[in-house]
Amino acid sequence: MWDFEGKDVDIYVVRKLLTRYPEYFRNRVIGRDVYLTLRLPNPWAETAEKKVFSQALELIPTAYDVAREFYGDDGIKGVFQVILPLTSRAEELVFTYRYYERVVAGKAFLELVPGMKVMDVLGSVKPNTIDVIPLIEDLNSMLGIGKIIINYWRFIRPSSIRVFIARSDPAMNYGLIPAVLAAKIALNKALTLGRELGIEVYSIIGVGSTPFRGGT
Structure with missing residues (x-):
């Protein structure tokens, strides 16, 4: 990157x-x-x-x-x-x-x-x-990732899409456990929607070692 x-x-x-x-x-x-x-x-x-x-x-x-x-x-x-x-x-x-x-x-x-x-x-x-x-970084966008993907697909019609789920800012803003849960929800929604649209979804998640990803 x-x-x-x-x-x-x-x-x-x-x-x-x-x-x-x-x-x-x-x-x-x-x-x-x-x-x-x-x-x-x-x-x-x-x-x-x-x-x-x-x-x-x-x-x-x-x-x-x-x-x-x-x-x-x-x-x-x-x-x-x-x-x-x-x-x-x-x-x-x-x-x-x-x-x-x-x-x-x-x-x-x-x-x-x-x-x-x-x-x-x-x-x-x-x-x-x-x-x-x-790169999805805030809670509302992570939970609403399906809307972002499908509206982008409607305009561009890509055969595949990569989605990048943040971890450092969500952990800093919402805490470690909410950040983990939000990331899991976002990844699940993205992959499910990809299957429904018939496109490959390749996920990236911005994890790393503590303390930079929400550790103490």
Whole structure:
């Protein structure tokens, strides 16, 4: 997880990984065998970081170009997954998905000068779409995770979805036992809904050792 949420992270991370550790990444293809997943700031909740949301998404096409050159393969995935923290509504996920699709990737088709599109100067912008992973952190959203998933599915129709259930903030805010129970309920609802919709649900849970996940 490459965390843009309040962190000063290196935007050239993919280039540096591939150039410093070429043998490792020749044998472990980024985007297939190992994944670099961007954690965005939530522009609805973290107002001072709103523009970083856009900056982080702009990293993805550059990472793709670097990986394509390294592997010599146009079909490479590179970086294609992002985590949206503090997710409370499906609309936030849909906005993130469409912002990338229409603003970041879609700008390639803009004609800024007659007969000259952005892609004619900067090249194509890939990947065309991304996977958005909701990070559910508050109690109401954890208990209402079904509504978030199904409304996102109605707009985007993904074949699979990853859901990230928080543990540290719920434990800090509600206590250890309520956080454990809420996480179990959220995971059960997500998996049950996935079976009903006919999509694969891959769960992530943010557990860790004490005292950082609610221990004393």
